[in-house]
Amino acid sequence: MSASTKESISNQRHHKGVYDALVIGGGLVGSAIAFGLRQEVDHVAVLDEGDVAFRASRGNFGLVWVQSKGMGMPAYGHWTVSSQRLWSVLAEKLEAITGLEVGLEQKGGLHAVLTEHEYESRVQFMNKLIEQPGMIQYQWKMLDRKELLDMVPGIGPEVLGASWTEIDGVANPLKMLRALHTAFDVQSVDYLPEHPVADIHFKNNIFEMGTPHGIVRAKKIVIASGLGNQLLGNQIGLSIPVRPQRGQIIVLERTKRMLQLPFATLRQMDEGTWLIGDSQEEAAYADDVVGLPILATLANRAVRTIPKLRDVRVVRSWSALRVMSKDGFPIYEESPQFPGAFVATCHSGVTLAAAHALRLAPMVVEGKLSEEMAPFSTRRFNVQATT
Amino acid sequence: MFKRLPESEAQLNAHPVALKVNGMEVFCREGDSVAAALFAAGLLDCRDTPVKGVPRGPFCMMGVCFDCLVEINGMPNQQGCMVLAKPGMNIERQLGAREVQT
Amino acid sequence: MSQVSNCEVAIIGAGPAGMAAALALTEYGLDVVVFDENPAAGGQIYRGITSSPLRDRPQILGKDYWAGEPLVKKFQACDAQKIHEAIVWAVSQQTSDFAPSHFEIGYSVNAEARLLHARHVLVATGAHERPFPIRGWTLPGVITGGAAQTLLKSNAIVPSDRIVLAGCGPLLYLIAWQYLNSGVKIDMLLDTTPKGRVLSLWPYLLDFVRSPYFLKGLNLVREVNSKVNVVKHVSELAANGVDALESITFKTGNQERTVEADHLLLHQGVMPNINLAQALGITLNWNDVIKCWEPVADIWGNTNVERVHIAGDAAGIAGAWAAESRGRLAATDIAFQLGKLTEQQRDTVAVKLRHDYVAVTRGREFFDRLFQPPVQFRRPTGDTVVCRCEEITASQVRETVKIGCTGPNQMKSFLRCGMGPCQGRFCAVTVTELIADERNVPEQDVGHYRLRFPTKPLTLGELAALPQTEDSIKAVVRLKKPV
Numbered sequence: 001m002s003a004s005t006k007e008s009i010s011n012q013r014h015h016k017g018v019y020d021a022l023v024i025g026g027g028l029v030g031s032a033i034a035f036g037l038r039q040e041v042d043h044v045a046v047l048d049e050g051d052v053a054f055r056a057s058r059g060n061f062g063l064v065w066v067q068s069k070g071m072g073m074p075a076y077g078h079w080t081v082s083s084q085r086l087w088s089v090l091a092e093k094l095e096a097i098t099g100l101e102v103g104l105e106q107k108g109g110l111h112a113v114l115t116e117h118e119y120e121s122r123v124q125f126m127n128k129l130i131e132q133p134g135m136i137q138y139q140w141k142m143l144d145r146k147e148l149l150d151m152v153p154g155i156g157p158e159v160l161g162a163s164w165t166e167i168d169g170v171a172n173p174l175k176m177l178r179a180l181h182t183a184f185d186v187q188s189v190d191y192l193p194e195h196p197v198a199d200i201h202f203k204n205n206i207f208e209m210g211t212p213h214g215i216v217r218a219k220k221i222v223i224a225s226g227l228g229n230q231l232l233g234n235q236i237g238l239s240i241p242v243r244p245q246r247g248q249i250i251v252l253e254r255t256k257r258m259l260q261l262p263f264a265t266l267r268q269m270d271e272g273t274w275l276i277g278d279s280q281e282e283a284a285y286a287d288d289v290v291g292l293p294i295l296a297t298l299a300n301r302a303v304r305t306i307p308k309l310r311d312v313r314v315v316r317s318w319s320a321l322r323v324m325s326k327d328g329f330p331i332y333e334e335s336p337q338f339p340g341a342f343v344a345t346c347h348s349g350v351t352l353a354a355a356h357a358l359r360l361a362p363m364v365v366e367g368k369l370s371e372e373m374a375p376f377s378t379r380r381f382n383v384q385a386t387t
Numbered sequence: 388m389f390k391r392l393p394e395s396e397a398q399l400n401a402h403p404v405a406l407k408v409n410g411m412e413v414f415c416r417e418g419d420s421v422a423a424a425l426f427a428a429g430l431l432d433c434r435d436t437p438v439k440g441v442p443r444g445p446f447c448m449m450g451v452c453f454d455c456l457v458e459i460n461g462m463p464n465q466q467g468c469m470v471l472a473k474p475g476m477n478i479e480r481q482l483g484a485r486e487v488q489t
Numbered sequence: 490m491s492q493v494s495n496c497e498v499a500i501i502g503a504g505p506a507g508m509a510a511a512l513a514l515t516e517y518g519l520d521v522v523v524f525d526e527n528p529a530a531g532g533q534i535y536r537g538i539t540s541s542p543l544r545d546r547p548q549i550l551g552k553d554y555w556a557g558e559p560l561v562k563k564f565q566a567c568d569a570q571k572i573h574e575a576i577v578w579a580v581s582q583q584t585s586d587f588a589p590s591h592f593e594i595g596y597s598v599n600a601e602a603r604l605l606h607a608r609h610v611l612v613a614t615g616a617h618e619r620p621f622p623i624r625g626w627t628l629p630g631v632i633t634g635g636a637a638q639t640l641l642k643s644n645a646i647v648p649s650d651r652i653v654l655a656g657c658g659p660l661l662y663l664i665a666w667q668y669l670n671s672g673v674k675i676d677m678l679l680d681t682t683p684k685g686r687v688l689s690l691w692p693y694l695l696d697f698v699r700s701p702y703f704l705k706g707l708n709l710v711r712e713v714n715s716k717v718n719v720v721k722h723v724s725e726l727a728a729n730g731v732d733a734l735e736s737i738t739f740k741t742g743n744q745e746r747t748v749e750a751d752h753l754l755l756h757q758g759v760m761p762n763i764n765l766a767q768a769l770g771i772t773l774n775w776n777d778v779i780k781c782w783e784p785v786a787d788i789w790g791n792t793n794v795e796r797v798h799i800a801g802d803a804a805g806i807a808g809a810w811a812a813e814s815r816g817r818l819a820a821t822d823i824a825f826q827l828g829k830l831t832e833q834q835r836d837t838v839a840v841k842l843r844h845d846y847v848a849v850t851r852g853r854e855f856f857d858r859l860f861q862p863p864v865q866f867r868r869p870t871g872d873t874v875v876c877r878c879e880e881i882t883a884s885q886v887r888e889t890v891k892i893g894c895t896g897p898n899q900m901k902s903f904l905r906c907g908m909g910p911c912q913g914r915f916c917a918v919t920v921t922e923l924i925a926d927e928r929n930v931p932e933q934d935v936g937h938y939r940l941r942f943p944t945k946p947l948t949l950g951e952l953a954a955l956p957q958t959e960d961s962i963k964a965v966v967r968l969k970k971p972v
Contacts, residue, residue: 051896
C-alpha cells in the first residue's frame with residue numbers, strides 16, 4: 001500500500017459539475033438540510049472537515065424538545081413546534097430510504113424540579129412563555145410529586161415535581177447522523193470529508209468554494225458549519241455572531257430499559273445507556289477538557305432525580321461545544337449581497353432536524369426564506385455586514 | 388478446562404475459600420481473583436453480552452478487556468479478574484445488560 | 490464526602506518503571522504516592538511475585554521473573570505511600586482553588602472515590618496485549634498469552650486438555666517454555682511470523698546479536714522448538730465453535746488444517762496502555778514498526794503536558810529492564826524540575842542511566858521488526874469481530890468508511906465502536922488500520938479515538954459525592970432555562 005498514491009475516499013465524487021445545492025458542514029444541521037435539499041434537487045454536495053473537528057453534533061443529548069423554547073422570541077416557539085410535528089415524517093422518510101431507524105420516541109417529556117424555589121420558578125417561566133403575544137399554544141402541565149411518581153416510579157424523595165408536555169420526545173442523535181449519511185450514499189449526495197472551505201467567491205452566478213482538493217461549485221449554498229459560520233459568513237457579507245459554549249454530559253453503562261420518559265437532563269437511550277446533562281460553561285475552545293466539579297454536580301443532580309442510579313457506572317464523559325448565537329436563538333438568513341447563499345445555525349440540531357430538512361431546505365431551493373423566518377435573521381442584532 | 392498445579396491445590400486445601408457460583412458451592416485459594424476461581428472451577432464463560440446475548444469469559448486477566456463481568460454479592464458488572472475472591476462471596480452469571488437495582 | 494490529600498509526585502502504576510521511579514524520588518526526599526490496581530506491586534511482568542504459589546519451584550517461571558523480586562522488596566520498604574487496588578480514573582488539571590498544586594487525581598478504592606492533589610505526575614501504566622482479531626477470538630476458551638501467564642504466576646492455574654498457542658513474539662515462546670517446565674502438554678504452537686522475515690532483517694541482526702536478549706532468547710526458542718509441535722509461517726487462523734472453542738483452522742503454505750482444541754492462547758505483541766495518557770492530553774504518534782499508538786516523550790519522559798512524565802512500556806514497548814532505566818531517568822528529571830537537583834547533578838546521574846538504557850534496548854530494531862504482527866491479523870475482514878464490547882465486525886467498519894466516515898471518532902459515532910467499557914483498548918488500533926486500509930492513507934493521518942476521563946468506570950454515586958464548586962453548580966442548575 002503506497003501512501004503516495006492518496007486515492008482517498010474523500011476525493012470520489014458522483015457529480016463532477018456544478019451542484020444544484022451545496023451545504024458547508026456535515027453535522028446534524030448541515031446533514032439534515034442536505035437531506036432535505038436532495039429530496040428537491042438532483043445534485044447536492046456536503047463539504048465537511050475531518051475526523052477531529054469541533055463537532056457539536058457528537059455532544060448532542062438527542063432531545064426533540066418543545067417545552068422551554070421561545071422565551072423572548074415566539075417565532076422560535078412556532079419553528080420548534082413545526083419541527084416536532086414533522087419529525088415522524090422525517091424519521092419515516094429516512095427509514096424508507098436507508099432501512100435505519102433513528103430511535104424517535106415522542107411520548108412526552110419532563111423537566112424535573114428539586115426545590116420549592118425551582119418548582120415556583122418553573123411554573124412562572126412556563127406560564128410567561130405560553131402567555132407571550134404570538135406564542136404558539138400547546139398543552140403543558142406542572143405535575144406535583146404524586147403525579148410524577150405515577151409516571152416515573154423510582155423518582156427520588158427530593159423531586160417535587162416536573163413540568164410535562166405530551167409533545168416532547170427524543171431521538172438518537174448518532175443514529176440520526178448515521179442514517180443521514182447512509183441516505184447520502186443511497187441517494188448519491190456527494191458527502192466530501194476533508195474539504196474545509198477556505199474561501200467563497202461568486203462568479204457568473206455560481207458560488208465557488210475553495211478547498212484543499214480544488215474548487216467546488218454550486219448554484220446555491222447553505223453555510224451550516226457551526227462555529228465556523230462566523231468566518232464563512234463574512235465571505236458572503238454576513239456577520240454571524242456565534243460563540244462556543246461548552247456542555248458536558250455523563251454516559252452510564254447499559255442497563256435494561258427502565259426509564260421510558262425522558263427528562264430534559266436525564267434520559268435512557270433506546271440501546272440502554274443513560275445520558276446525563278447538561279452544563280453550560282463559557283469555556284472558549286477547550287472542548288477536550290472535562291472538569292471534575294462539573295461532573296460531580298451533574299452526577300449529584302442525577303442521583304437525586306433517580307436514586308437507584310447510584311450504583312450504575314459512569315463509562316465515559318463527553319464535552320462538546322454548543323454553537324451559541326448572541327441571544328441563543330437560531331440564525332437563518334439569506335445574504336442580501338449574494339442571493340442564493342444562506343446561513344443556518346442553531347444549537348438544537350436534533351429538535352430542528354425536521355424543520356431543517358422539510359421546511360428550510362425547500363425555501364433554499366425556492367431561492368428565498370419565507371416571511372416567518374424574518375425574526376431569525378441577524379438584522380435583529382443590528383450588525384453591519386463586512387465584505 | 389483449567390487445572391491447578393500441585394502448589395495451588397495444596398494452598399487451596401490448606402486454606403480453602405468457600406464461594407457460591409451460580410448457586411453451587413465452589414472452593415478456591417486465598418489470593419485467587421474471582422475470574423481465576425471461576426476458571427479453576429471449570430467455567431470458561433461467565434456472562435452473556437448485552438448486545439447479542441453471546442457467551443463470553445475472561446480474556447485478558449488484567450482488567451482491560453471487561454469481558455470477565457459477573458454479578459458479585461448482588462452487584463452487577465464487576466470485573467472478576469480485579470476482585471479477590473473472599474469467603475462467602477456469591478457470584479452469578481451476568482445475563483446481558485444489568486438491571487438497575489431496586 | 491470524599492477525602493482529598495496532597496503529595497508532590499503521584500505515580501500511576503507500580504510496575505518496574507513506577508517502582509524504580511518511586512525509589513529514586515524518595516531518595517531525593519520527595520513526597521510520593523504510588524497507585525496500583527493490583528493488591529501487590531510488580532506490574533504485569535513481575536505479577537504475583539510476592540505471593541506466587543510457584544516460589545518453591547523457581548525454574549518454572551525462570552530466572553528473569555524472580556530477578557524482579559529485589560526491586561519489589563525495595564519498593565515495598567521505601568517511603569512512598571502506596572495505594573493498592575486503586576483504580577485511577579482521572580488526572581485533571583486543577584479546576585478549583587484547593588491547594589497550590591497542579592493536578593487533581595480521581596481514583597477509587599473499594600468503590601469509594603477520592604481525590605489526590607499532586608504537583609507532578611508520572612504515568613507508568615505499562616502495556617497490554619494488542620488485539621488479535623481472528624474469526625472466533627471472542628469465544629470462551631480463547632484467552633491472551635498474557636492472561637495465561639497471569640494465571641500461572643499468580644495462581645499456578647494452567648489449562649488442561651487440548652491446548653494451542655498461536656501468534657508471534659517472545660512472550661508466546663516464554664509461556665510455552667514455562668508450561669513445559671510445569672509439565673503442561675502443549676498440542677501445538679502456531680507461529681505466524683511470515684516466511685523469510687528473519688533473513689530480510691539482516692541489517693539489524695548484528696545489533697540483536699549483541700543484545701542481552703540474544704542468547705537467552707535463542708536457547709528458549711530452541712528448547713520450545715524441540716519439545717513442542719511448532720508450526721511455522723501460519724498465514725491464516727480462525728477459531729471455531731458455537732458457544733465455546735471447539736476447533737482451530739489454520740493455513741500454512743498451501744495447506745489448510747483444522748484441529749480440535751479446548752484452549753487457544755493468542756498473542757502477537759503488546760502495546761502501550763495509552764488511555765490515561767491520551768485523556769491527559771499527551772500527543773500520540775503512530776509507531777509504524779510495531780503498529781500501534783505511542784505517547785510522544787523525550788528520553789527523560791517529558792511529554793507535551795507540563796509536569797507530566799511518562800515512563801516504562803507506557804511510553805513505548807522496551808521491556809522490564811528498559812522500564813527501570815526510564816523510570817529512574819524520569820525521576821531524576823522530576824527531581825530537577827522540583828528543585829531537588831541542579832541541572833548538572835541531573836545530567837551526571839543520567840549518564841549511567843542512559844548508558845544502561847542503551848544497553849538494554851540494543852537489538853530492539855530487529856526484535857520489533859521480526860515480531861511485527863502480520864497485516865492479515867491487523868486488518869481483518871468479514872464478520873470477524875473488531876469491537877469486542879459492542880460486537881461490531883470488520884465488514885461493518887469497512888462499509889462505514891465507504892459512506893464517508895474518515896476517522897475513528899466518526900466511526901465511533903456511527904457504529905458505537907469504541908464506546909464500550911474497554912474504551913478502545915482492544916479495538917482502537919484495528920479501527921485505525923481498517924480505516925487506513927479502506928482510505929489508502931497512513932495510520933498517522935487517520936488518527937485515534939479522543940478519550941476523556943473517566944478512563945476506567947466508577948459509579949454515579951461515587952462521582953456524585955465529589956466536591957462541587959459554586960461555578961459548577963451555576964453551570965448546571967440554571968433556573969432561567971435557556972432557549
